Amino acid sequence: MRAYKEWVIEAESKGLKISxxxxxxxxxxxxxxxxxxxxxxxxxxxxxxxxxxxxxSSERRSLSxxxxxxxxxxxxxxxxxESLIGDHLSGVVAKALAVAxxxxxxxxxxxxxxxxxCGVIPAVLLTVEETLQVTEQELLLALFTAAGxxxxxxxxxxxxxxxxxxxxxxxSAAAMAAAAAVELAGGSPRQTADAAAIAMKSMLGLxxxxxxxxxxxPCVKRNAMGAMIAMTAAEMVLSGVKSAIPIDEVIDxxxxxxxxxxxxxxxxxxxxxxxxxxxxxxxxxFL
Amino acid sequence: MSRSNVFDLLGPIxxxxxxxxxxxxxxxGAMARKILGEEPxxxxxxxxxxxxxxxxxxxxxxxxxxxxxxxxPDDERIPEAITxxxxxxxxxxxxxxxxxxxxxxxxxxxxxxxTGGQVRVVGSSIGGGTxxxxxxxxxxxxxxxxxxxxVILHQxxxxxxxxxxxxxxxAQTNIARMLVSREKRGAHALMxxxxxxKIDEAVLVLLRRLPKIYQxxxxxxxx
Numbered sequence: 001m002r003a004y005k006e007w008v009i010e011a012e013s014k015g016l017k018i019s020x021x022x023x024x025x026x027x028x029x030x031x032x033x034x035x036x037x038x039x040x041x042x043x044x045x046x047x048x049x050x051x052x053x054x055x056x057s058s059e060r061r062s063l064s065x066x067x068x069x070x071x072x073x074x075x076x077x078x079x080x081x082e083s084l085i086g087d088h089l090s091g092v093v094a095k096a097l098a099v100a101x102x103x104x105x106x107x108x109x110x111x112x113x114x115x116x117x118c119g120v121i122p123a124v125l126l127t128v129e130e131t132l133q134v135t136e137q138e139l140l141l142a143l144f145t146a147a148g149x150x151x152x153x154x155x156x157x158x159x160x161x162x163x164x165x166x167x168x169x170x171x172s173a174a175a176m177a178a179a180a181a182v183e184l185a186g187g188s189p190r191q192t193a194d195a196a197a198i199a200m201k202s203m204l205g206l207x208x209x210x211x212x213x214x215x216x217x218p219c220v221k222r223n224a225m226g227a228m229i230a231m232t233a234a235e236m237v238l239s240g241v242k243s244a245i246p247i248d249e250v251i252d253x254x255x256x257x258x259x260x261x262x263x264x265x266x267x268x269x270x271x272x273x274x275x276x277x278x279x280x281x282x283x284x285x286f287l
Numbered sequence: 288m289s290r291s292n293v294f295d296l297l298g299p300i301x302x303x304x305x306x307x308x309x310x311x312x313x314x315x316g317a318m319a320r321k322i323l324g325e326e327p328x329x330x331x332x333x334x335x336x337x338x339x340x341x342x343x344x345x346x347x348x349x350x351x352x353x354x355x356x357x358x359x360p361d362d363e364r365i366p367e368a369i370t371x372x373x374x375x376x377x378x379x380x381x382x383x384x385x386x387x388x389x390x391x392x393x394x395x396x397x398x399x400x401x402t403g404g405q406v407r408v409v410g411s412s413i414g415g416g417t418x419x420x421x422x423x424x425x426x427x428x429x430x431x432x433x434x435x436x437x438v439i440l441h442q443x444x445x446x447x448x449x450x451x452x453x454x455x456x457x458a459q460t461n462i463a464r465m466l467v468s469r470e471k472r473g474a475h476a477l478m479x480x481x482x483x484x485k486i487d488e489a490v491l492v493l494l495r496r497l498p499k500i501y502q503x504x505x506x507x508x509x510x
Contacts, residue, residue: 110298110301
């Protein structure tokens with residue numbers, strides 16, 4: 001079983017970024033050239049950009065009619081300069097909602113790491129891109145850092161709501177986004193680990209209790225919350241804050257919590273919000 | 288979870304909302320189409336477990352049809368699959384069924400093709416868009432659609448497996464996995480071979496000429 005710590009040590013000793021360690025490993029794993037890997041990742045980036053653009057301007061409703069159009073509301077308020085949390089962070093919220101809404105409305109997205117959590121990583125990275133004026137190459141590298149951490153999470157725990165609850169989906173996405181944002185902002189390999197750890201710690205225990213079993217309520221809005229946690233974790237770490245518990249141990253704890261979590265709270269729509277009077281009524285209305 | 292690659296964690300590119308109930312469902316439909324080996328004109332689709340319970344809200348009903356029409360999980364026409372099916376002359380009906388002790392996301396397709404071919408396929412979407420075909424016409428199989436696959440219905444006879452392997456060896460086709468099963472000794476039997484290389488058309492022709500081989504089908508992997 002691999003550990004993120006090993007990549008941090010390798011990156012530090014060779015003077016590389018985490019992303020460089022990841023894609024060099026993957027060239028061997030996938031038997032593909034650097035060019036081929038970046039070409040594939042570029043396709044992901046293109047679809048991420050499209051899904052943000054589509055979601056920000058869309059008023060489409062989901063199949064159940066429960067979600068849709070909220071990203072546009074947040075974006076409109078941001079553009080009026082009225083945002084309570086500032087232009088930058090309201091942009092994160094709007095983008096995360098946008099992509100998650102596109103997903104709920106059967107639009108095209110990149111699972112990151114899952115379809116249910118597809119809004120977190122694009123929201124964080126594309127906002128950092130706007131703020132720090134990074135190059136496309138740097139953005140692609142950051143995606144390798146995010147995906148690399150995702151692989152460690154998938155190997156040590158899981159990234160499935162049915163197996164580990166929401167902490168395994170939005171929690172993993174937030175950790176992946178935090179690590180990538182830190183690298184994009186010029187943080188060290190060790191700092192990517194700290195940011196990922198802080199982000200994931202903040203989402204431990206979160207259950208998967210979707211109303212009616214649909215990837216809509218509370219999933220869409222949790223994408224926005226996951227993205228904000230990733231931004232906050234990155235900000236702390238870039239300021240010099242460290243995580244007391246190392247990332248690999250946090251991932252293991254997430255996996256353990258997932259095992260201890262009752263089945264009713266793991267994507268079965270048999271507990272939590274799904275079983276509230278309103279949740280039940282929505283489900284009955286739809287089916 | 289076993290060892291993955293970066294594009295399992297950032298990807299697939301897909302139409303939402305669910306990797307298992309939407310993307311996986313498209314791939315199940317697409318595999319069923321490949322197994323039928325021609326354009327389907329009639330489909331009876333039985334939904335089991337979570338597919339039956341929450342399929343509607345995930346667009347599973349659209350995704351399965353999209354797959355039968357040959358679409359991939361990132362095809363943006365998936366939401367319009369029903370209309371496209373009408374245009375292409377595919378009629379279909381949905382049922383809810385208890386398919387027994389199977390994965391919660393399981394579907395059974397009963398298909399009729401344009402030239403009269405018929406097949407019954409049972410498959411499951413097991414997470415993250417990954418699928419397994421479990422049954423073809425009452426025979427237990429295990430096809431994930433990630434390799435070229437050869438499915439051979441034959442009589443249970445000594446030496447037949449060796450002959451098939453020899454033909455593949457002659458064509459320099461390497462066998463990655465192989466599964467052999469039978470109804471009972473001497474009766475109908477099934478070979479499922481996953482290969483590293485595409486299965487040569489000539490091999491298929493020769494295979495079909497072997498005595499006691501009733502059916503030989505080459506299934507291309509999903510993209």
